[in-house]
Amino acid sequence: MYIPDYTEEPFEWYKKMRNESPVARSGNTIHVFRYKDITSVLSNYRIFSSQFRDLLGGEMAEMMNQKTTPSILILDPPVHTTLRNLVSDAFTPATIESYRERVRKIASRLIKNMKNNEWQDAVTGLSYLLPITVISEMLGVPQSDSDLFRDWSDKLATSLGRGPDIETQFEMADYFYGKIDREGKKNNLISRLSRVEIDGRKLTDREIAGFAILLLVAGNETTTNLITNALLSVYESRGVYSEMVDNPDIIPSVVEETLRYRSPVQSTRRYAKVDTELNGIEILKDDILCLYIGSANRDESIFPDGEIFNPHREAKRHIAFGQGIHFCLGAPLARMEAQIALEEFSREIISYDVKIPSPRDRLDSDIMYGFRKMLIKPEFRNM
Numbered sequence: 256m257y258i259p260d261y262t263e264e265p266f267e268w269y270k271k272m273r274n275e276s277p278v279a280r281s282g283n284t285i286h287v288f289r290y291k292d293i294t295s296v297l298s299n300y301r302i303f304s305s306q307f308r309d310l311l312g313g314e315m316a317e318m319m320n321q322k323t324t325p326s327i328l329i330l331d332p333p334v335h336t337t338l339r340n341l342v343s344d345a346f347t348p349a350t351i352e353s354y355r356e357r358v359r360k361i362a363s364r365l366i367k368n369m370k371n372n373e374w375q376d377a378v379t380g381l382s383y384l385l386p387i388t389v390i391s392e393m394l395g396v397p398q399s400d401s402d403l404f405r406d407w408s409d410k411l412a413t414s415l416g417r418g419p420d421i422e423t424q425f426e427m428a429d430y431f432y433g434k435i436d437r438e439g440k441k442n443n444l445i446s447r448l449s450r451v452e453i454d455g456r457k458l459t460d461r462e463i464a465g466f467a468i469l470l471l472v473a474g475n476e477t478t479t480n481l482i483t484n485a486l487l488s489v490y491e492s493r494g495v496y497s498e499m500v501d502n503p504d505i506i507p508s509v510v511e512e513t514l515r516y517r518s519p520v521q522s523t524r525r526y527a528k529v530d531t532e533l534n535g536i537e538i539l540k541d542d543i544l545c546l547y548i549g550s551a552n553r554d555e556s557i558f559p560d561g562e563i564f565n566p567h568r569e570a571k572r573h574i575a576f577g578q579g580i581h582f583c584l585g586a587p588l589a590r591m592e593a594q595i596a597l598e599e600f601s602r603e604i605i606s607y608d609v610k611i612p613s614p615r616d617r618l619d620s621d622i623m624y625g626f627r628k629m630l631i632k633p634e635f636r637n638m
């Protein structure tokens with residue numbers, strides 16, 4: 256089966272597949288394109304498992320288990336439920352909200368650093384630096400370790416979907432073991448995770464390290480891409496930017512529409528625990544299902560004129576953050592960061608040009624949709 260790689264836009268292909276072959280087998284992988292089928296798989300964890308270490312099997316799984324436990328992203332209930340409850344306790348919407356002013360300060364500083372009306376890269380200037388700076392501060396990583404931290408985050412992002420980068424994960428696990436703070440009163444996320452307790456159950460050292468690593472894998476590149484994709488989508492849509500400058504209240508809808516239209520995570524996977532069927536197609540035990548979130552979010556039966564970026568639509572039903580028991584734990588943080596980035600950007604910058612990146616500038620990833628760099632030419636309000 257033909258599958259486009261990162262040098263091509265996937266959206267035409269998705270449309271064709273939604274119409275002609277919405278559930279398609281290729282070897283032992285089943286590709287799924289329609290909203291209804293994808294949400295039904297995501298909602299049915301009893302049949303469609305996330306627990307991929309079971310499939311990896313033997314040596315690899317054992318080796319990884321030495322220093323980290325599997326992250327909640329790749330666990331099924333009941334262990335998923337227990338762990339998710341514990342980490343959620345340290346990662347509440349109120350905790351996220353308490354970072355709002357700090358996020359604004361960081362975004363505002365980054366945009367001030369961009370202050371010249373020349374062509375410059377929005378990824379290195381803003382979209383990349385905001386999430387990594389925020390999560391480093393949340394985890395309590397000192398400024399002096401920030402380069403190390405960025406290096407790890409980049410390595411993990413590159414390894415996504417290509418099998419685990421065990422060496423980096425081990426280095427990081429050792430680093431986070433040193434930060435565990437069972438008795439202390441520090442307010443950073445690692446300290447909070449060290450202290451949370453539900454029904455007498457605390458997180459183990461390996462679970463804390465595994466979760467810290469997951470935050471980097473799941474949270475940085477995705478939020479970077481959301482910000483870049485928003486700047487690009489707004490630029491391509493006549494009138495939307497001036498509307499944002501005049502009326503910042505529209506910004507949350509711009510963020511939701513970007514999540515739908517250029518979903519930072521284009522696909523996720525499950526495997527079948529038993530023989531079953533989906534939309535009339537036979538599925539065998541251990542088949543892998545590749546679920547195209549980016550296609551579901553353009554499904555015309557849910558989003559009329561789905562190929563058009565329109566922040567005035569009701570986009571909330573998008574599944575850019577997944578659905579069901581694995582719904583993104585960082586969604587409130589990602590939304591807040593992207594909204595603040597756009598608020599600060601549109602406060603300082605009256606208009607901007609973009610050199611539209613070619614698909615070749617996209618990240619070399621089967622899963623993520625974003626660009627390695629994107630040149631913009633801002634016109635600052637006060638120069």
Ligand code: HEM
Nearest residue numbers: 327328473474477478481519523576577581583584585589
């Ligand atoms: C625009 C940014 C983001 C997008 C598009 C995104 C997308 C997703 C998706 C699609 C899933 C579910 C995957 C599945 O079911 O297989 C997920 C899970 C998760 N995300 Fe995000 N994410 C984003 C930002 C973040 C941030 C900032 C964090 C934390 C700092 C985060 C932490 C997590 C965690 C911990 C999970 C696993 C939840 C579970 O398995 O129960 N994400 N995310």
